Every structure is written in structure tokens, then in C-alpha cells.
Amino acid sequence: MANQLGSKLNKLRKEKGFTLESLAKAANVSKSYLWELENREVNNPSAQRLAAIADQLGVTADFFLDDDTSHPEEKHLDDAFFRGYKSLGSQEKEQLRKILDAFKKS
Amino acid sequence: MANQLGSKLNKLRKEKGFTLESLAKAANVSKSYLWELENREVNNPSAQRLAAIADQLGVTADFFLDDDTSHPEEKHLDDAFFRGYKSLGSQEKEQLRKILDAFKKS
DNA sequence: ACATATTTTCCGGTATACCGAACTTAGTTC
DNA sequence: GAACTAAGTTCGGTATACCGGAAAATATGT
Numbered sequence: 001m002a003n004q005l006g007s008k009l010n011k012l013r014k015e016k017g018f019t020l021e022s023l024a025k026a027a028n029v030s031k032s033y034l035w036e037l038e039n040r041e042v043n044n045p046s047a048q049r050l051a052a053i054a055d056q057l058g059v060t061a062d063f064f065l066d067d068d069t070s071h072p073e074e075k076h077l078d079d080a081f082f083r084g085y086k087s088l089g090s091q092e093k094e095q096l097r098k099i100l101d102a103f104k105k106s
Numbered sequence: 107m108a109n110q111l112g113s114k115l116n117k118l119r120k121e122k123g124f125t126l127e128s129l130a131k132a133a134n135v136s137k138s139y140l141w142e143l144e145n146r147e148v149n150n151p152s153a154q155r156l157a158a159i160a161d162q163l164g165v166t167a168d169f170f171l172d173d174d175t176s177h178p179e180e181k182h183l184d185d186a187f188f189r190g191y192k193s194l195g196s197q198e199k200e201q202l203r204k205i206l207d208a209f210k211k212s
Numbered sequence: 213a214c215a216t217a218t219t220t221t222c223c224g225g226t227a228t229a230c231c232g233a234a235c236t237t238a239g240t241t242c
Numbered sequence: 243g244a245a246c247t248a249a250g251t252t253c254g255g256t257a258t259a260c261c262g263g264a265a266a267a268t269a270t271g272t
Contacts, residue, residue, distance in 0.1 A: 020249070020250065021248085030231050032232075046230090047156045061153060074196070081199070084206050085206060087210070096202065100194075103194055103198045127218085137220085138221085138223090141222090149258095150229095152229085
């Protein structure tokens, strides 16, 4: 599994129930290249492709870039959530906002 | 100036008082390539290089990647929502995340 | 107007990101 | 235990990311 990016990617992919091929298709990458990302010693994917992959896995691109020293886990969950939220239509956003307000009052 | 990434980069670089050469040196990139990023029609920098550049400019790599689709007024609402979300406890965040996932599937 | 210092643009070459398709391995069913 | 299937692995080739250095262009001083 070789490198930092590789092991993170492999772990996340399996957690999300993706196979190399299914994730490759979803993120518009070849599965052979996906495999290289997970297994080769050194690699240097383009920002666009990495972002596409990260997107499918529900995280942000820098999740794969940061060396996790402190506890970025929650931060990345938050960022991913926010990105998902932004992709919604306005009436759905509105519903989420109301739910949030309800939470804040308890 | 051609592309989205390019104009953002050029603007930010000048705001921060960098010349092509000084930023290139700071971010460990060749100045010629920096120029290409700013001026060529199409380009596809690696995540690492883009992150290094973004770092020197005091932004995150995603800054160059997101297409700013949402309108500025909506953006304000979004940011406020995100701030509220982050102030929640992890259980409540988790619930919101599940609701978001449900929305995304429709 | 001329020198010269600074920044930007151009270009040839090399390394490698990324691909398609073939091959291997591991499960599953009969 | 052969025959299918789905997942993972390997590999040759092509496009392009990225570089060094040279040439324009632009700014600054005299």
C-alpha cells in the first residue's frame, strides 16, 4: 500500500463499498490508475482527478494531502458536509436550516 | 488569462505582492510553469503543486478548484448555516449528515 | 534617449500521469 | 473441480505536466 495517499484512499474506498472499477467509473478515472494511486510508491495525481475521487468518497481533496497530525477527522467531515449542503437546491437547504435551528435550541 | 484557475491565481498573486519568480521560488515551481497556469487555456496541475502554491498565497487548494456557482447572497446564508452546524455536538452533526445524505439521493 | 534591472512570455525537451486492454487471482455455484 | 464472475494487477503507449533557459517586454534611473 506504500504511500500515505494510497492507504487513505484504499481504506476510504472500501469503507464506502466501492470497488476499483465502480469508483473509477464514478470518478471518471481508469481503474488501473486508481490502483496505481493506491499501490505505487510515489505518485502525483492532478488536483482535478483527486478532487473528483474525493468528491465521490464524500471528502475534500486536501483530506488526502494533509498529513494528519492533530485531529482533522472531524474537520473533514464538516467540510464534506458543507460541500454536500451547497450542492442542494434552495428549498432543501431551507429545510436543513430549520432543522439546525431546532437543534440549536435544545 | 484564459481560464478560471488562471485568473484567480494571477489576481491573488498580485494582491499578495508576488512576482512570478518570487512565488515560483517560494512554492518550488518553475516560473515558466506558473505562467502557464495563469495564461494557458487549459491546464491540469498536480494536487501537490497546486497545494504548495495555494499555501504560499494563504488559501487552501480547494479555493482554486470550486466553481463559484452560488450567488453571493446565498453564500452568506450558507456560511451562516455552516457556522451554526459547526457549533453543534457530534451526535447532532451526525444526524444532520444523515438527513443530507437522504436529500442527496433524491 | 540610453543602459540595465526586473518581470513576463516563449519554446524544446524529458519525465511521468493516465489510459485501454490483457492477464491473474479469489470467490461462488453447479 | 470445472466453469463463471467479479475483483485486482500488470504493461506498453500517448499525451501532457513541468522544467531550464533564452527572448521579449516593461519599469526605473540618469
